[in-house]
Amino acid sequence: MQEAQLNIAINSIRVRFGSQALTRAAELPPPQPWPSRTPIDRLTGIGGLPHGRLTLLSGNGTCGKLTLALLLLASATREFAHAMVIETRSGFDPWTLLPFYPELSALTVVNAPAPDPAGEAAVALARAGAGFILLMGEIPEHWLGPLESGASRSGTVIVGVVDAPGRAFAHASSLSLGFSRTDWIWERGQLVGLRASARCVKNRVAPPLGETELEIRYPLGTKALSDHRGQVSEIPSIRVEGLECTSAVV
Amino acid sequence: MYVCCGLTNHLELARRPDLYGSPVVVGHPGGRGESPINKFEYVIAASEEALQFGVAPGMALRQAEHLCPQATFLPPDPDSAAHLRELISSALYDLAPTVEVRVEGFAWLDVSGVVSAGESIREARRRLRAATGREPRLGLAPGPFSARLAAVRARPGRLVQVDRARTFLAPLSSHELPLDAEQLERLDLLGLRTLGAVAAIGPRELESQLGRAGRHAVLLARGLEPDQLTPWRPPLFTSAHRQFEEPVEDREALLFVSRALCGDLAEELGLRGAGAKHVRVRLMFESAGRAQGALPSAAEQRETIVRHPLSSAAELFGLIGSWVKEWQPRAPITELWIELPVLEGAGRRQLRLWAGGDGNSEEVTAALERLQERWGDHVVHKPRPALLSSPLPAQRFASSLSPSGKGSG
Numbered sequence: 050m051q052e053a054q055l056n057i058a059i060n061s062i063r064v065r066f067g068s069q070a071l072t073r074a075a076e077l078p079p080p081q082p083w084p085s086r087t088p089i090d091r092l093t094g095i096g097g098l099p100h101g102r103l104t105l106l107s108g109n110g111t112c113g114k115l116t117l118a119l120l121l122l123a124s125a126t127r128e129f130a131h132a133m134v135i136e137t138r139s140g141f142d143p144w145t146l147l148p149f150y151p152e153l154s155a156l157t158v159v160n161a162p163a164p165d166p167a168g169e170a171a172v173a174l175a176r177a178g179a180g181f182i183l184l185m186g187e188i189p190e191h192w193l194g195p196l197e198s199g200a201s202r203s204g205t206v207i208v209g210v211v212d213a214p215g216r217a218f219a220h221a222s223s224l225s226l227g228f229s230r231t232d233w234i235w236e237r238g239q240l241v242g243l244r245a246s247a248r249c250v251k252n253r254v255a256p257p258l259g260e261t262e263l264e265i266r267y268p269l270g271t272k273a274l275s276d277h278r279g280q281v282s283e284i285p286s287i288r289v290e291g292l293e294c295t296s297a298v299v
Numbered sequence: 300m301y302v303c304c305g306l307t308n309h310l311e312l313a314r315r316p317d318l319y320g321s322p323v324v325v326g327h328p329g330g331r332g333e334s335p336i337n338k339f340e341y342v343i344a345a346s347e348e349a350l351q352f353g354v355a356p357g358m359a360l361r362q363a364e365h366l367c368p369q370a371t372f373l374p375p376d377p378d379s380a381a382h383l384r385e386l387i388s389s390a391l392y393d394l395a396p397t398v399e400v401r402v403e404g405f406a407w408l409d410v411s412g413v414v415s416a417g418e419s420i421r422e423a424r425r426r427l428r429a430a431t432g433r434e435p436r437l438g439l440a441p442g443p444f445s446a447r448l449a450a451v452r453a454r455p456g457r458l459v460q461v462d463r464a465r466t467f468l469a470p471l472s473s474h475e476l477p478l479d480a481e482q483l484e485r486l487d488l489l490g491l492r493t494l495g496a497v498a499a500i501g502p503r504e505l506e507s508q509l510g511r512a513g514r515h516a517v518l519l520a521r522g523l524e525p526d527q528l529t530p531w532r533p534p535l536f537t538s539a540h541r542q543f544e545e546p547v548e549d550r551e552a553l554l555f556v557s558r559a560l561c562g563d564l565a566e567e568l569g570l571r572g573a574g575a576k577h578v579r580v581r582l583m584f585e586s587a588g589r590a591q592g593a594l595p596s597a598a599e600q601r602e603t604i605v606r607h608p609l610s611s612a613a614e615l616f617g618l619i620g621s622w623v624k625e626w627q628p629r630a631p632i633t634e635l636w637i638e639l640p641v642l643e644g645a646g647r648r649q650l651r652l653w654a655g656g657d658g659n660s661e662e663v664t665a666a667l668e669r670l671q672e673r674w675g676d677h678v679v680h681k682p683r684p685a686l687l688s689s690p691l692p693a694q695r696f697a698s699s700l701s702p703s704g705k706g707s708g
Contacts, residue, residue, distance in 0.1 A: 143695075144695050153682060157679060159667075160678055160680070177665065179659065179666075180659075
């Protein structure tokens with residue numbers, strides 16, 4: 050019933066504004082995926098993060114979004130010639146990346162003095178064809194259009210990490226994952242990680258697939274850092290997949 | 300080496316897609332006032348519909364007329380065919396490191412080492428279909444010779460893949476070898492009617508009968524692929540210009556035209572996978588002297604050599620637009636020329652052949668350098684492990700300020 054009504058609405062929009070005005074996400078040619086080998090590949094619907102698009106990881110407080118972003122960044126440093134971090138608050142410490150075994154020779158950090166230079170840097174690097182860009186915050190709205198077109202042309206994978214995205218930033222993203230912490234993990238009285246729920250709140254590259262439950266373990270202990278590998282793993286029993294959704298992209 | 304061959308129509312036929320479906324024969328025309336058919340002239344290309352009547356390339360044009368009188372006879376246009384060949388070559392250029400296209404309708408792509416060869420082949424099929432208007436036949440084999448024969452045996456739009464060239468070639472007729480009629484006849488007299496039979500004898504034995512061509516034929520028949528592809532290379536100069544019907548004085552109009560020309564040039568550069576290393580803009584002025592004869596002084600030009608090749612419309616217009624904005628032409632402009640006299644491979648050349656975006660390294664480094672020039676060196680740094688066990692975060696990493704990572708700060 051709901052789908053029939055949606056079809057009627059889609060048809061009326063197409064009659065009113067033309068056949069190209071509105072396209073089903075399933076009918077769009079999907080962008081090439083970059084398999085990040087993390088549990089969120091399953092949520093994207095194409096088996097990886099989309100090349101040439103902005104992926105947003107959002108969530109309030111400590112909910113695992115930054116840990117997952119660092120895992121993606123470390124993976125990108127091993128696979129791409131250039132992995133970039135663009136930050137505006139001098140808050141990125143490469144040391145936090147080490148538990149994920151990055152290839153530091155491929156990592157470049159752009160410490161933008163203000164949001165505007167951050168936007169300019171993101172656009173310039175996306176146009177130049179950097180393999181992966183991690184945005185540690187929002188960029189001004191007027192840079193989002195050039196960023197989308199530049200990334201689309203070069204195929205750059207862009208991931209943004211924000212607590213709560215602004216309207217323009219959320220609109221510019223093709224894939225948006227919302228994180229929320231469900232539980233802390235304690236072992237022997239010590240906090241060793243957290244459980245978080247990752248939900249696909251927006252997907253313009255494939256039909257939305259629902260949500261998954263993640264278990265994120267922090268590297269802890271007195272051993273050398275390299276002996277402890279940060280972990281982000283999926284909890285299969287809780288994962289809900291294949292939610293029936295019908296969506297359209299204008 | 301693994302070569303994909305796309306077989307299309309002879310490019311003399313492909314330039315007239317409106318005649319698809321009817322018999323067409325391409326041969327030399329007669330002189331003015333004479334019949335278009337001359338007995339001394341021969342068939343260059345014949346469509347599949349004409350081939351069914353027994354017409355074959357190389358036969359006398361008059362004979363072709365007898366066999367297929369209803370065919371449309373066309374004079375050859377080597378320039379158009381060569382132009383079409385250039386277009387197809389440039390269209391396929393970013394799909395494989397080595398591309399060769401021949402007027403006879405063969406397009407070879409050396410896909411060995413290509414990250415996603417299947418995708419390149421699918422895209423080559425699509426582009427060949429767009430260029431010639433017909434589904435190409437595709438063959439994938441260890442070399443150009445076997446790939447061509449595999450393509451000949453494929454259905455339109457389908458691929459015949461050959462894993463072992465010698466096994467595939469063995470049952471085929473020896474007339475597939477690139478030998479002249481006399482040499483083929485001698486092969487028949489020697490009883491060598493299949494490529495398997497030719498492969499079974501030694502190269503020296505056949506060389507003693509046919510000369511060097513005999514040795515070459517044995518190597519081909521054995522699937523050893525002695526021939527290499529001749530890679531197509533894009534021309535290293537390009538330009539675009541616009542002549543104004545009415546001399547232009549308005550700067551906005553000039554900017555508008557400049558932007559359009561930059562777009563055209565960028566599209567061409569994108570096809571070639573090239574970037575402009577040298578940019579020149581010439582403005583031709585309305586001048587009384589120019590009407591009487593060429594006057595070099597009736598033009599102004601500005602040129603520069605750029606550090607990193609420009610390849611996109613935005614990059615080109617960024618430079619040229621800034622010139623036009625500050626230019627003070629001394630008279631109304633009749634013609635605008637944008638010339639790119641020196642081209643070189645752009646960072647984004649054949650991007651899909653590079654894993655991980657390594658092909659963009661120069662452009663990314665250039666972008667980082669531009670950011671440093673604009674916002675200061677400290678904006679970009681590459682962290683290098685120094686004293687990781689230190690409790691002080693500042694001591695754990697030493698930052699290199701050079702985007703290329705060569706220097707350290």
